[in-house]
Amino acid sequence: xxxxxxxxxxxxxxxxxxxxxxxxxxxxxxxxxxxxxxxxxxxxxxxxxxxxxxxxxxxxxxxxxxxxxxxxxxxxxxxxxxxxxxxxxxxxxxxxxxxxxxxxxxxxxxxxxxxxxxxxxxxxxxxxxxxxxxxxxxxxxxxxxxxxxxxxxxxxxxxxxxxxxxxxxxxxxxxxxxxxxxxxxxxxxxxxxxxxxxxxxxxxx
Amino acid sequence: xxxxxxxxxxxxxxxxxxxxxxxxxxxxxxxxxxxxxxxxxxxxxxxxxxxxxxxxxxxxxxxxxxxxxxxxxxxxxxxxxxxxxxxxxxxxxxxxxxxxxxxxxxxxxxxxxxxxxxxxxxxxxxxxxxxxxxxxxxxxxxxxxxxx
Numbered sequence: 001x002x003x004x005x006x007x008x009x010x011x012x013x014x015x016x017x018x019x020x021x022x023x024x025x026x027x028x029x030x031x032x033x034x035x036x037x038x039x040x041x042x043x044x045x046x047x048x049x050x051x052x053x054x055x056x057x058x059x060x061x062x063x064x065x066x067x068x069x070x071x072x073x074x075x076x077x078x079x080x081x082x083x084x085x086x087x088x089x090x091x092x093x094x095x096x097x098x099x100x101x102x103x104x105x106x107x108x109x110x111x112x113x114x115x116x117x118x119x120x121x122x123x124x125x126x127x128x129x130x131x132x133x134x135x136x137x138x139x140x141x142x143x144x145x146x147x148x149x150x151x152x153x154x155x156x157x158x159x160x161x162x163x164x165x166x167x168x169x170x171x172x173x174x175x176x177x178x179x180x181x182x183x184x185x186x187x188x189x190x191x192x193x194x195x196x197x198x199x200x201x202x203x204x205x
Numbered sequence: 206x207x208x209x210x211x212x213x214x215x216x217x218x219x220x221x222x223x224x225x226x227x228x229x230x231x232x233x234x235x236x237x238x239x240x241x242x243x244x245x246x247x248x249x250x251x252x253x254x255x256x257x258x259x260x261x262x263x264x265x266x267x268x269x270x271x272x273x274x275x276x277x278x279x280x281x282x283x284x285x286x287x288x289x290x291x292x293x294x295x296x297x298x299x300x301x302x303x304x305x306x307x308x309x310x311x312x313x314x315x316x317x318x319x320x321x322x323x324x325x326x327x328x329x330x331x332x333x334x335x336x337x338x339x340x341x342x343x344x345x346x347x348x349x350x351x352x353x
Contacts, residue, residue, distance in 0.1 A: 147286070147302055149299065
């Protein structure tokens with residue numbers, strides 16, 4: 001290497017000053033130009049205080065780190081339009097404290113046509129949540145007239161009027177925490193299903 | 206997705222219990238027949254299992270459920286439930302725990318007089334109005350315990 005580390009650093013710093021922060025974001029810490037303090041530090045006049053948080057720079061979507069930038073950006077934009085109730089970030093998220101767990105009992109009221117005049121309801125046990133950003137869906141299972149029926153609902157469908165959780169499977173409010181994300185094994189256990197479904201009847205009363 | 210050798214429960218009171226599909230009839234709205242039937246499609250089936258036929262000398266009042274079909278009979282049927290998930294117009298996917306059909310005569314009218322069980326509401330939304338009021342399957346929809 002011909003150039004010494006110091007000259008290389010100076011060269012890089014000037015590039016950083018030019019404003020190419022996104023491409024060489026890791027060098028922002030070496031920047032000489034400190035932004036003017038907007039909130040004065042109350043306990044000392046000489047101390048430099050952190051400026052007010054700068055807004056997030058527009059992510060460089062063409063060459064993001066680990067390739068995840070574009071999809072996340074698209075999902076964020078789509079969520080603003082379609083997820084007014086923030087369902088994907090609360091009820092159907094992976095780690096939110098109020099996320100629904102498989103085995104819970106839910107009711108979905110959905111419009112039957114795009115005219116949004118009549119509605120139909122479907123209640124059932126949550127078999128699992130399929131998380132795909134805008135395409136997030138969940139599956140409810142119910143037994144109607146001795147015939148089992150499963151319905152896949154798209155969470156952010158504009159034709160869904162209301163998603164109501166009747167009983168959560170968290171081990172506290174009556175239903176056992178089944179301890180897994182997908183509970184397809186309940187199809188072969190009608191006893192367990194009827195136990196869970198009895199929560200529906202008590203809720204209806 | 207009922208194809209050749211696909212087994213269905215018969216949910217009317219014609220006397221048949223299990224039917225096996227041997228042919229899927231052409232659907233006019235589809236350009237090319239896929240060889241598989243879904244809810245609302247007509248199939249030709251052979252009766253694999255039927256309720257034992259009552260003997261003529263049996264004592265007791267006739268229940269009204271006169272045996273109309275026997276094991277080995279070949280009849281037409283309309284598929285009313287499938288285990289394969291079907292896409293509803295509002296974006297939902299619905300599937301049932303079993304596949305079921307209702308038997309028809311060669312003219313396309315129901316053989317039985319009652320339908321025991323639920324029927325897919327995809328029967329209602331069929332193109333060409335087959336499921337609507339006055340359509341081909343209006344009787345099936347009217348007789349079903351529940352249309353889901």
